Amino acid sequence: MQISIRAWVLGLVVLLPANAQVRQPAVPLVAPRVWDDYSIATLEVPLANPAGSPKHISSGFYYRIPVRPVYKTYPVYAPGREPEGYMDWLKQREPEIFWDDAGRKPSLRTESDWIAAGEAIFDAPIYYTNHRVVALPDVRNPQWYQATGAPVARDGTLPYVRYVVRQKGTVDLGNFACGFCHSRVMPDGGVIKGAQGNFPFEKSKAWSFRPSPATPGQLSAKESALRRLDGGLFAVPWISPDPLDAIKALSFTQLVSAHAAIPAEVIGRHRLALFLPVPIPDLIGVKDRHYLDRTGLQKQGSIADLMRYAALNQGADDLASYNGFVPAEFLSSTAPLDPADSVAVGGRYSDEQLYALALYLYSLQPPPNPNKMDSVAARGKRIFQSQGCAVCHTPPLYTNNKLTPAEGFHVPGDARAVLDVLPVPVGTDPNLTMSTRRGTGYYKVPSIRGVWYRSMFGHNGWCATLEGWFDPNRVRGDYVPTGFRPYGAETFAVKGHVFGLDLSAGDRKVLIAFLKTL
Ligand code: HEC
Ligand code: HEC
Incomplete structure (x- = not known):
């Protein structure tokens, strides 16, 4: 696989287009309708096992919240x-x-x-x-x-x-x-x-639920609350084994420690898994991305789609049925849900609020970059070009906005007509995208603009730094990852995405210097 994907990438280097310009349409200042039934039904890429693809609530339900x-x-x-x-x-x-x-x-x-x-x-x-x-x-x-x-x-x-x-x-x-x-x-x-973001989300959650043996009786209430919460966030009952089984096997103390093991920039968000959390993305530049989330779960064809992303991810996707599993019903022990039930259903943003939010996100500019394009970075740029990085991380966005199939995922025949799928996997761990409620069977090619002000690379955030991501030792079983390490795992290989791993130490250094200027 490694040789063929490298050959494939290098074969394409000569075909690289000149920098594409991104056109900015004029903004009409009228909020589009967020919950349009057809748009909502066609917004997400089907899940790897499409049996679990969510059936979202109707617009009638949504607008009664x-x-x-x-x-x-x-x-x-x-x-x-x-x-x-x-x-x-x-x-x-x-x-x-x-x-x-x-x-x-x-x-x-x-x-x-x-x-x-x-x-x-x-x-x-x-x-x-x-x-x-x-x-x-x-x-x-x-x-x-x-x-x-x-x-x-x-x-x-x-x-x-x-x-x-x-x-x-x-x-x-x-x-x-x-x-x-x-x-x-x-x-x-x-x-x-x-x-x-770098709020220590999981460590704070671990602190909230920390076992406090001094107050007997409270422990079990805390434990059942945490297990219910994690069940609602992570369960994938239609696949076997359900990734939730891994946490059912943990004692309460171990479960809390497993949350505390996740670094600040990485979150076991809803529809992911405790052992498959993701790094928080940079939203600066989100306007130009065709797919949202590491698994390319949601398409972004217009500003209305970004508004839909915000509505879904701040509560509305918990109201959907995933092959009969409705997270909000599970979390609140209430079924059927009533749109006005502020505990079980929560609230929503108005369409105007979401439009304002999306316009704000589209207006965000990166902070001034202290890393200048000097002669060292210029050498790195040549390596970036000769290694074929730009085939996927294509300037000026430093992503070609495409999806790569995970290893072992069979791309459905009809998907190629509607999705931008590269013909080859990059070989990183398939679990996040094969076995979670955000799992589509794909990983998107992330933009690598702004890598100088973020950390935790790879779709589970295993490598804290670029130096780690390009460390040739990372594909060895005795490697100690510097970023997210699942509770209990001391060493493991961060496999796949072998691009750049066979460079000399000097070339690697200048390549990284170039990446930090982006
Ligand atoms: C609890 C933490 C949390 C909150 C609150 C949150 N997000 Fe996120 N957001 C994340 C994480 C984690 C991801 C990465 C998900 C993935 O890749 O699967 C993400 C992904 C995104 C993405 C996709 C970007 C991309 O390039 O893939 C957008 C857009 C986004 N969030 C916008 C928002 C907006 C707007 C709000 C408020 C309405 C919000 N988020 C609230 C944690 C959060
Ligand atoms: C065949 C397409 C392809 C090529 C060629 C490629 N990448 Fe990537 N790159 C990806 C994909 C896909 C990911 C996300 C992998 C994952 O998260 O599982 C990625 C991730 C990365 C990341 C981590 C970004 C993050 O936020 O996690 C960096 C940095 C990166 N690539 C740099 C490079 C460099 C430098 C080169 C050339 C030496 C290169 N890539 C070649 C597709 C490619």
Whole structure:
């Protein structure tokens, strides 16, 4: 396989097109309809085992879900960094609704109005103190920072979460905004919204559920809550073995440790698996991507599709039936679901809010790159070209926007007509895409723009750095991966994507120097 894919790639180098220009259509400032039944039904690439492909709720159901009011929010400070009297001051604030569907909304006349409103949606929490990944006492507790390694911004804030006053006198911790997972605190304390997030999601979840033997009785309630939550997130009951079986075999303490083993930039998100989490993508540049998610699960043909991605991933895809399994019913023990049930179903964004959010995401620009195109990087660029990297990581996007089939996946006959599929697999581990609820049988060719400000490479984030991704030893069984290592695994081969692995140490170094300029 290795020889043939290399030969295939090098055979194509001469055919590379000159840099394609991406045309930007003018933006009509009218929100498209998000939940259009036909668009929703054809949005996702079928799952590897199409029996489990979700049947999403109808537009009738969707539009009966209440729109969540978006409140004014306030920064959260790390212990020792909070202005004096801040909590008392917050307790005296009146609740202020910024945007709801009962008449309150920001000015939306110009494109910059929409973008500013979209940034507020990006930062708007959808869950509050009661949520199980992080709670208000945690972010005020120095031990939580020690246990999770949560980075604090230069101005003393924890930018992933916000305080919210929904009732005068009560301060809530709001979380699960887009910015919860898609904000990055840089080493210098600056914050980049939309970059790969680095909130220690799984470590904080492990902290929330940490076994506390001092209070007997509580343990089993915590355990059953965590097992139910993980069951709803990860179960794939129509395949055997169900990846959930691997966690059923763990004791509660082991299960909590397995969450804590996942680095900050990597998340066992819903529709994935605890042992198959993914690195958070950089959203800067998302406009140009034809496929969303590592498995290319969702197509993006227009801004409305990005709005649909946000709606689905902030609750609506849990309402779908996956071969009869409805995650929201499983999580809440409620069936059938009632659209107005704010506990079992949650809320939704309005179409206008989603449009503003998507316009904001499309407006994001990368931070200034400190890595300049010098003579070393120029040598790296020549290696990039001669190695055929650009066949797949084609400039200017540094992706050809195509899918590669996973090893062992048989591409269905009708798929080639509707999907952009390369004829060859790159040979990385097939499990994520073969056995999860986001698994399509493909991996997309990720854009490698902006790799200088992100980490955790490969679709499970096994390699913390580019140096690790191009380390020839990574394909050996005794390799110690520097990024995500599933709980209990000390050494393993990070196989596949052999491109660049046979370069000399010097050539590898300059190739990496070039990649960091992108
Ligand atoms: C709980 C953490 C979390 C929250 C909250 C979250 N995301 Fe994500 N997001 C992720 C992870 C993890 C992925 C990668 C999924 C994958 O590759 O399978 C992702 C992927 C995406 C992608 C696909 C990008 C690509 O190139 O593949 C988009 C777009 C996106 N998120 C937008 C949003 C928006 C908009 C919001 C808020 C409405 C949001 N996300 C909230 C964790 C989160
Ligand atoms: C045949 C297509 C193909 C070629 C050629 C190719 N890549 Fe890739 N590249 C991929 C795919 C697909 C992935 C994602 C693999 C996965 O996650 O399983 C990837 C992942 C990567 C990543 C990790 C990105 C991330 O966010 O995880 C980097 C960096 C990278 N490639 C650089 C290169 C370089 C440099 C070369 C040339 C030496 C190269 N690639 C050649 C298809 C290709």
